Amino acid sequence: MSKKLVVVALAMLVLVGAMGLKTVVAGSGSGAVLMANGGAPAPPTPWKNGGAPAPPTPWKNGGAPAPPTPWKNGGAPAPPTPWK
Amino acid sequence: MPGPLEFFIWCACFVLEVSVVVCAIRGKVFRRYLPLNLYMAASAIGDVLRFRILFHYGFTSKEYIYFYYYSDALLTIALYLALISLFVHVFRELGAEKYVLFGACFLLAGTALFSYLVIQQSTTKLVTHFVVELSQNLYFVGLVLTYVLWGAILKLRETRAQLVQLVLSLGIYFSLFAANYAIRNLYPPVSPVAIALLQVLGCFLPGAWAYAFLRLSSHARLTPSNLAVIPR
Numbered sequence: 001m002s003k004k005l006v007v008v009a010l011a012m013l014v015l016v017g018a019m020g021l022k023t024v025v026a027g028s029g030s031g032a033v034l035m036a037n038g039g040a041p042a043p044p045t046p047w048k049n050g051g052a053p054a055p056p057t058p059w060k061n062g063g064a065p066a067p068p069t070p071w072k073n074g075g076a077p078a079p080p081t082p083w084k
Numbered sequence: 085m086p087g088p089l090e091f092f093i094w095c096a097c098f099v100l101e102v103s104v105v106v107c108a109i110r111g112k113v114f115r116r117y118l119p120l121n122l123y124m125a126a127s128a129i130g131d132v133l134r135f136r137i138l139f140h141y142g143f144t145s146k147e148y149i150y151f152y153y154y155s156d157a158l159l160t161i162a163l164y165l166a167l168i169s170l171f172v173h174v175f176r177e178l179g180a181e182k183y184v185l186f187g188a189c190f191l192l193a194g195t196a197l198f199s200y201l202v203i204q205q206s207t208t209k210l211v212t213h214f215v216v217e218l219s220q221n222l223y224f225v226g227l228v229l230t231y232v233l234w235g236a237i238l239k240l241r242e243t244r245a246q247l248v249q250l251v252l253s254l255g256i257y258f259s260l261f262a263a264n265y266a267i268r269n270l271y272p273p274v275s276p277v278a279i280a281l282l283q284v285l286g287c288f289l290p291g292a293w294a295y296a297f298l299r300l301s302s303h304a305r306l307t308p309s310n311l312a313v314i315p316r
Contacts, residue, residue, distance in 0.1 A: 003183060004183070004186060007183050007186055007187040007190070008187075008190055010187060011187045011190045011191040011194060012194065014191060014225060014228050014229060014232065015191060015194050015195060015198065015225060017228050018195075018221065018224040018225040018227065018228045019198065019221065019224065021224055021227065021228065021262075022220070022221065022224040025224075025262055025265055025266040025269065026265075026266075026269050027266065027269045027270040032265060032268040032269050032275065033153075033216060033220065034219070034220045034223055034261060034265045038097060038101075038127050038130055038131050038134070038156075038159065038286055039093055039094040039095075039096070039097025039098065039131065039283050039286040039287055040094055040130075040131060040134040040135070040138075040152065040283075041086040041090045041094065041138075041143070041283060042152070042279060042282055042283075043143060043144065043148055043149045043152050044144065044149065
């Protein structure tokens with residue numbers, strides 16, 4: 001049993017070391033992905049398909065100006081908060 | 085679409101991968117290093133399928149991108165298992181195989197859990213993020229394990245030349261890719277050159293293993309003086 005615990009501790013140590021090394025190597029993190037098997041040319045990452053510009057978010061429909069928030073009625077200046 | 089040079093390197097890599105399996109069969113060590121040979125065979129099959137998908141759908145097609153990254157993750161797991169088989173070879177004389185296998189399973193599960201915890205905030209393409217993250221994390225685990233194995237080889241004064249060559253080449257292979265990854269992250273302007281180098285680096289491991297199976301006899305031993313001596 002104690003030998004298995006030693007193995008578990010060593011495995012966790014290796015995992016911590018590997019993740020620490022990865023963090024050091026990744027540096028500022030430019031989003032590069034490590035590809036290490038075979039000689040095939042590496043494609044772009046799956047979540048970065050092509051060079052097309054990103055579309056607008058789905059909840060931004062059309063180019064109309066955003067309406068005032070529901071709790072901001074009228075154009076009067078906002079009063080100070082009640083607890084100040 | 086990749087140019088003629090990229091295709092030439094790719095074909096050379098494929099030939100080297102096939103030659104590893106052929107040399108292992110010829111040297112009658114195919115079964116002894118079965119996981120290594122299976123990894124090389126899987127890598128060669130993966131290259132053929134990637135080639136076919138690339139020609140059929142195109143370089144920037146979703147099919148090629150997804151197949152490339154998913155197959156890369158599977159191959160990284162296969163490489164991890166091949167590395168563990170080398171651990172078993174080294175620790176067999178100590179009768180510690182079952183502890184090595186237990187530790188390997190625990191480490192694989194721990195890496196998968198860690199990868200999931202890292203990407204669980206991703207709202208889109210969760211599985212794809214997980215596959216790529218697991219592949220990268222497992223790669224760095226393999227890098228650390230290779231150096232641990234090399235330390236064990238020195239400590240146990242392992243003298244089997246073929247085994248030492250296999251482990252050494254694996255360590256160099258992992259280190260080359262880690263250096264390439266570091267350069268791409270730390271110096272993004274040279275990233276295109278580093279990405280172009282990836283293909284050449286990919287040929288190193290099959291080349292070194294083919295050499296080990298072709299030139300080194302399975303019974304060849306290193307003289308102890310050729311290894312650094314560490315007191316037991």
